[in-house]
Structures are given as structure tokens and as C-alpha cells.
Amino acid sequence: MMSKLYADLVLLNGKIVTVDEKDSVEEAVAVKFGRILAVGKNDEIRNMVGEGTEVIDLGWRTVIPGLIDSHCHIVSSGARRAMSVDLSEEAGVRSIADIQMRLAERAKTTPKGEWVTGYKEDDSKLSEKRHPTKWDLDEASTENPILISTVGGHFSVANSLAFERAGVTKDTPDPVGGRFDRNPETGEMTGGLHETAIGVIRPEGQEEPTREQAREGAREILRECASVGLTCVYDMVRKPEIRAVLDLKNRGELPIRVRMDVTIELFPELERLGIYRGLGDDWVRLCGLKFFFDGAISARTAAVSEPYLNRPDFYGVMATTKEIATKTLTEAYEAGYRISAHANGDRAIAMYLDIMEELQAKYPRKDPRNRDIHCTVVNPELIDKIRKLGILPTIFGPYPYYHGDKLIPAFGERRLEWMFAARSFLDARVRVTAHSDHSAAPFPPLMGIHALVNRTTKSGRPIGQSQRVSVIEALRLYTMNAAYQSFDEDRLGSIEAGKLADMVVLGEDILTIQSEKIINIPIEMTIIDGKVVHKR
Numbered sequence: 001m002m003s004k005l006y007a008d009l010v011l012l013n014g015k016i017v018t019v020d021e022k023d024s025v026e027e028a029v030a031v032k033f034g035r036i037l038a039v040g041k042n043d044e045i046r047n048m049v050g051e052g053t054e055v056i057d058l059g060w061r062t063v064i065p066g067l068i069d070s071h072c073h074i075v076s077s078g079a080r081r082a083m084s085v086d087l088s089e090e091a092g093v094r095s096i097a098d099i100q101m102r103l104a105e106r107a108k109t110t111p112k113g114e115w116v117t118g119y120k121e122d123d124s125k126l127s128e129k130r131h132p133t134k135w136d137l138d139e140a141s142t143e144n145p146i147l148i149s150t151v152g153g154h155f156s157v158a159n160s161l162a163f164e165r166a167g168v169t170k171d172t173p174d175p176v177g178g179r180f181d182r183n184p185e186t187g188e189m190t191g192g193l194h195e196t197a198i199g200v201i202r203p204e205g206q207e208e209p210t211r212e213q214a215r216e217g218a219r220e221i222l223r224e225c226a227s228v229g230l231t232c233v234y235d236m237v238r239k240p241e242i243r244a245v246l247d248l249k250n251r252g253e254l255p256i257r258v259r260m261d262v263t264i265e266l267f268p269e270l271e272r273l274g275i276y277r278g279l280g281d282d283w284v285r286l287c288g289l290k291f292f293f294d295g296a297i298s299a300r301t302a303a304v305s306e307p308y309l310n311r312p313d314f315y316g317v318m319a320t321t322k323e324i325a326t327k328t329l330t331e332a333y334e335a336g337y338r339i340s341a342h343a344n345g346d347r348a349i350a351m352y353l354d355i356m357e358e359l360q361a362k363y364p365r366k367d368p369r370n371r372d373i374h375c376t377v378v379n380p381e382l383i384d385k386i387r388k389l390g391i392l393p394t395i396f397g398p399y400p401y402y403h404g405d406k407l408i409p410a411f412g413e414r415r416l417e418w419m420f421a422a423r424s425f426l427d428a429r430v431r432v433t434a435h436s437d438h439s440a441a442p443f444p445p446l447m448g449i450h451a452l453v454n455r456t457t458k459s460g461r462p463i464g465q466s467q468r469v470s471v472i473e474a475l476r477l478y479t480m481n482a483a484y485q486s487f488d489e490d491r492l493g494s495i496e497a498g499k500l501a502d503m504v505v506l507g508e509d510i511l512t513i514q515s516e517k518i519i520n521i522p523i524e525m526t527i528i529d530g531k532v533v534h535k536r
Contacts, residue, residue, distance in 0.1 A: 006050025007032050009501070009530045012042055014058035015509060018495040019065050019479045023472055029063070031501040031530035038497055061524060062509045064475060065494050066231025066502030067445040068482035070394045071340075071373050071435035073153070074225065074233045074443065075241040075258070078217030079209035080119060087148060088120035090442075095127045096136050099148070103140035110144055115207065118148035120439055121157070122298070124406035134159050134191030147202060152296030152440045154319075156193040158201050163189055166201045175200055177319045194301060195292075195319040214244035222248075222255040226534045228444040229523045231502040232257035234435070234486055236290050238266065249284050256528060257283050257502075259486040261290040261340045267332050277338045278487075282500060287486050288338035288371065291329060292319045294348035297376050297396065297419075298403050298440055300410045302345035304377055308410045316345050326355050333359045340371040346382060349375060353385050360389060371485060374437070377411075378421050387428050392485050395420045397434030397448020397477070398441045400464060401519075404457030416464040422452050422477065423467040433485050434477040449474040449510075450519035471511055471518070501530035 007030035016026040018039060028045035030037040038045060049055055085102050087093050093102065099121065107116050123131045137146045137159035145162035149155070163169075170187040174180055174197065181192025193201060209217065218241070225233060235241065237260045248254040260280075262270065267289055270276065279286045295301030295317040300308055303316040319342075320328075329339055343352040349372060356370055368390065375386070375393035386393060399407075400420055407416065418424070425432035434452060436443040452474040455465050469477075483493030491500050507522035526534035 004050070005032065005037070005048070007037050007045075007048040007053050009054045009056070010045055010049050011056050011058055011063060011503075012045065013060055014505075015060060015062045016495055017062060017064045017472075017475070017511065019472070019475055020494050020496050029495060029501075029503070034501055034529035034531075036495060036497050036499050036501050039495055058505065062506045062511070063495070064504050064506065064510065065479040066492065066504055066526070066528065067229045067478045068232045068234065068433075068486075068492065069225075069230055069435050069438070069443060069445060069478075070234045070433040070482040070485050071261075072233050072235055072438045072443060073440075074221055074235050074438055075214070075218045075237060075244055077439040078219075078221035079214045079240065079244070080217070080439075081221075082213050082217055083117065083207065083209060085116070085118040085148075086120055087118045088151065089122060089125040091120070093121075094125070096132045099126075099132055100136065100140045103137065103146060103148070107141035107144045107146075112143045114144060115202075116141060116144045116146045117206070118146075119153075120151045121148050122151040124403075131155075131157055131192065133157070134163065134189065137191065147198070150296070150299050152298035152437075154195060154296035154317075155299040155301055156198050157191045158193060159191070162201050163191075166203070168200060172200070176321060176324070179317055194317045195295060208240050211240075211243065211247070214240040215247045218244040219248055219253065219255065222258075225443060226255050226526045226528070227523065228446070229504040229526055230256060230443065230445060231504070231526065231528050232259060232482075232486075232488075232492060234259040234261070234287065234482070236261050236263065238263050245284055254283055255533060257492075259488070260284070260286050261288045262286060264289040264291045264328060264332060267335075267337065271335055276336055282491060285486070288340040289332050290373070291325070291339060291341045293325065293341055293343040293352055294318050294345050296440070297344055297374065297399065297407070300407075302376060303347040304345040305347050306415065309412050310409050316347070318348065322351055322355070325351065329355055330359060334363055336365075338368065338370060340373055342373045344374040344376045346377045346379060349378065349382055353382065353389060353391065356391065357385075357389055369485065369487065373435075376419050377415070378418055378424070380424075383421070383424055383428050383430065386425075387430050392431055392433070393425060394433040394435050394485060395422060395425075396437060396441065397445065398436055398451050400455050401447060401451035401458055402441045404463040405459050405461065408457070408461065408463065417466045419464055419467075420452075421467050422469045422473070426469060426473060431481045431484050432477060433482040434474070445478050446521055446523075447519050449478065450515070452477065453515050453518060471515070475510070501527060503527045507536070
């Protein structure tokens with residue numbers, strides 16, 4: 001006679017929102033060896049309680065699957081906190097004077113001639129409603145080169161010394177895939193750097209964190225992710241981030257799961273080593289290669305076919321040419337790699353789809369799951385082509401709320417009905433997901449769900465209301481659909497028997513609470529592998 005199998009952990013008296021195919025709601029969950037043993041009614045699950053079972057009485061609180069951010073720059077952001085000056089509204093920056101003061105303070109402790117850097121600057125959050133110029137940054141220091149990046153990361157500003165050291169003058173041409181901001185009358189550089197122009201000013205690239213900075217920064221920020229209900233992040237990584245994540249994993253100290261898109265610049269090294277999609281385990285796995293096509297939505301530099309309303313002659317910035325993109329992606333795709341391409345505006349999306357249509361036909365493979373990261377400005381024709389090619393879009397979750405107020409004057413109400421198009425993608429049966437793109441936006445996923453459901457800005461203005469989705473649909477973007485994009489649909493994304501026991505206990509019922517309050521729902525508990533990793 002076989003002995004009875006008892007659970008390691010049992011959750012009772014809850015509202016278990018499973019996000020399975022039927023969107024079932026149950027009362028209890030049993031966990032064994034880090035996986036879900038059973039989901040069902042209280043009486044069924046109580047039978048799995050043994051002498052060594054930990055039992056949590058939920059008090060009829062709501063439980064959802066662990067939430068997944070399907071694109072971000074989390075690990076690098078953790079290290080950057082120690083290396084650069086935080087110029088965000090959340091850090092208390094309200095004006096250009098605040099930026100100057102904080103950079104000047106950093107310059108006082110930085111050796112003469114060494115770089116002073118800042119990040120997360122946002123012109124729409126400043127009282128002047130503009131980015132600083134190089135002359136503004138000169139007020140912070142003329143003895144240190146200064147370089148600050150905006151919240152979206154695709155636009156930067158440098159001071160005069162940085163331009164001088166790089167030998168850049170008004171006669172310097174714009175680089176391929178980039179642009180210098182200039183005085184329209186004199187042609188003089190004003191400090192702004194779009195896309196690849198930053199490489200002209202700082203050709204050696206940004207300073208890499210030390211191994212300890214990268215590891216400890218990753219540990220801290222990934223713990224914060226767990227505290228807001230994230231159990232997995234799909235991160236864009238380079239060497240320091242890969243090493244930081246593996247250092248934590250090898251120590252048994254990785255707070256949450258990590259999926260990785262590696263910058264395509266590392267393709268030659270990966271190819272030489274024979275490393276490609278699938279390397280890793282349930283905690284850490286390599287998924288694809290990341291390539292950039294255009295600018296940022298938050299900076300209003302995405303490559304679009306209609307000009308920006310507040311800049312009538314400006315159509316955004318392409319970060320590449322079709323020739324370069326085709327050559328680069330062909331080499332990687334022929335070698336078997338999955339592509340995750342940053343394509344924001346409709347011009348960039350169209351170019352990416354044209355290239356992938358050719359590559360997927362020339363090098364057919366079963367279930368390729370190539371991705372379009374951001375995929376923001378769309379139309380019915382692009383959505384239809386995305387569906388036919390099987391491209392997987394991931395859209396900004398929190399943007400309609402967090403950045404919405406500055407997007408309205410740039411795009412107008414009509415075009416915003418076709419941005420962050422969750423409703424249109426779902427109606428077309430496209431497996432769309434949502435992401436924060438942190439540090440471009442805050443990473444708490446409930447902000448993203450709130451934005452997708454309500455489609456109102458931080459100030460309460462409606463923004464693209466035709467793209468609203470239901471709460472359960474928004475949850476699916478952060479659970480099952482997200483798991484599918486990282487080839488994890490058999491282990492993550494829903495609360496079902498056999499899957500990894502990643503769950504989040506909420507302080508309010510997300511399915512019945514007023515939608516305007518979703519953003520404020522407390523995270524009571526985060527569970528990964530059947531272990532409580534965060535408790536309020």
C-alpha cells in the first residue's frame with residue numbers, strides 16, 4: 001500500500017484566481033517540492049495536510065499567479081543606483097536647478113576630468129518643461145565631463161567639456177542611427193544626443209560596474225521586485241548583468257527568476273561558444289538577442305510616419321538602417337537565435353516586420369516566437385502582419401498612466417487610440433504581453449495592470465480608451481502570455497497542478513475592487529517555489 005503524499009505548503013480559505021484556460025477561481029492550493037500539487041476546494045486540499053505541512057489561512061484574500069515583467073533593464077538599474085545620480089521625479093528632482101545642484105554635488109567628490117553621470121531625467125516632470133542644454137550642465141561642472149540620460153534611455157545630454165574632449169563641433173556630421181541636437185540657425189550643438197550619437201561623445205561606452213556593485217545592486221532591486229509581486233523578470237543584459245545574476249544564483253541568493261535577452265553585440269561571442277536560447281534552468285535562462293530599431297516613446301523620439309504634433313517637422317529617430325539591420329539579424333537568425341527587437345514607432349515596426357518576413361521564410365523553424373519589444377504605434381495593417389508572422393508583441397504596461405500626460409500633446413487623441421494597443425492585439429488573437437521597461441517606468445506590475453484597465457493618465461485624463469481591457473485580460477498579459485514569450489508556459493503563468501509554485505497574495509480582490517484603486521492594492525505575500533519570499 002502506497003503512503004499518502006502530503007503537501008509541504010497549503011493555502012486555504014482563499015480566492016485563487018488561477019488564470020487557467022477557463023479562468024477558474026478556486027479556494028485552496030497545495031504545494032509539494034516547489035510545484036503546485038493540487039488546486040481546488042478547501043475540503044479537497046485539507047486532505048493533503050500532514051504533520052509537516054505549513055498551512056496558511058488566507059482569510060479569503062485573493063491569490064494570483066506570480067507576475068512577470070516581460071521586458072526591463074532591472075539588473076543594470078540596480079547597479080546604476082551606485083554609479084549615477086538619480087534625476088527622477090521620485091528622487092525629488094523638480095527643475096533644471098535641481099539637476100544642476102545634484103550633479104554639482106557629485107562633481108565635488110569626483111576627481112577632475114572623470115565622468116559625472118545622471119539618469120532618469122524627464123523633461124515633462126521639470127518646471128521648465130524642457131531638457132537641460134549643455135550650457136545648463138556647464139553650471140554643474142566645467143572640470144568634469146557630464147552625461148545624463150533621460151527616463152527612456154534613448155536620449156542623452158552632455159556638457160561642453162564632453163563635446164570638447166570628443167572633438168565634436170558644429171561641423172561634425174550626425175552618425176548613422178543617431179543625431180545631434182543643434183541650434184537651427186547656427187548649427188551649433190546644444191547638448192542633446194539621440195541614439196548612436198552618445199557613442200561619438202563617449203566612444204569607450206558607459207563605465208561598467210564592479211562585480212560587487214553589479215551583484216549587490218541586482219540583489220537589492222530584485223528583492224524590491226518580489227515585494228511588488230514580481231516573481232520573474234525578462235531582462236535585457238550585457239556581461240555585467242549576466243555575471244551578477246549568475247553570482248547570486250550560484251550562491252543560492254537570487255530573489256526571483258530571471259529570463260534574459262542578450263544584447264546582439266555579444267552574438268559573435270555567444271556563437272563561438274555555441275550558446276543560444278534555452279541555456280539555463282527554471283531560475284535563470286537565456287531566451288534571445290536584443291536589437292534596436294528606433295528611439296523612445298517617453299522621449300518622443302520613436303520613428304513614426306506622421307510628425308509629432310508638438311514638433312511638426314520631426315518624425316523620430318531610426319537607430320539603424322535597413323541594410324545594417326538586415327545584415328545583423330540575418331547572421332543571428334541563420335545561426336538559430338530568437339530575435340527580440342526594440343521597434344516602437346510604426347516606421348520601425350514596419351521595417352522589422354519586413355526583415356523578419358524574409359528571414360522566417362528563408363530560414364523556417366518550428367515555433368520561432370520572435371518578439372517586438374514595445375510595438376507601440378500600430379495600425380490594422382501592422383497588427384494583421386504581426387499575427388500572420390507569429391511575432392509576439394510586448395507593450396508598455398504603465399505608460400498610459402505614468403507617461404500619458406506628456407504623450408497627449410505629442411500624439412493627440414486620435415493616434416493614442418492606436419498606441420499600447422492591448423485590446424486590438426487581443427481581438428486579433430495575438431499573444432501580447434506588457435512590461436515596465438524599467439528604468440523607463442516604475443516596475444510595480446499593478447501600475448501596469450491599472451493602466452491597461454483604466455487607460456487614464458496620472459492626472460486623470462482619458463488616453464486611448466478604445467484599448468482598455470478587462471482585469472482578467474490584463475492579468476493574463478502579466479502571467480500566461482508573459483510565460484509563453486519566454487517559453488515557460490508549461491511551468492509559469494497560472495496556478496495549475498504541475499506548475500512551479502509562484503503566487504502572489506493580494507490585500508484586496510483585484511477582480512471586484514473599483515478599477516481606479518488597482519494601483520494601490522497591497523501585496524501581502526509573494527511566494528516563489530512554494531516559499532514565502534516577501535511578507536508585508
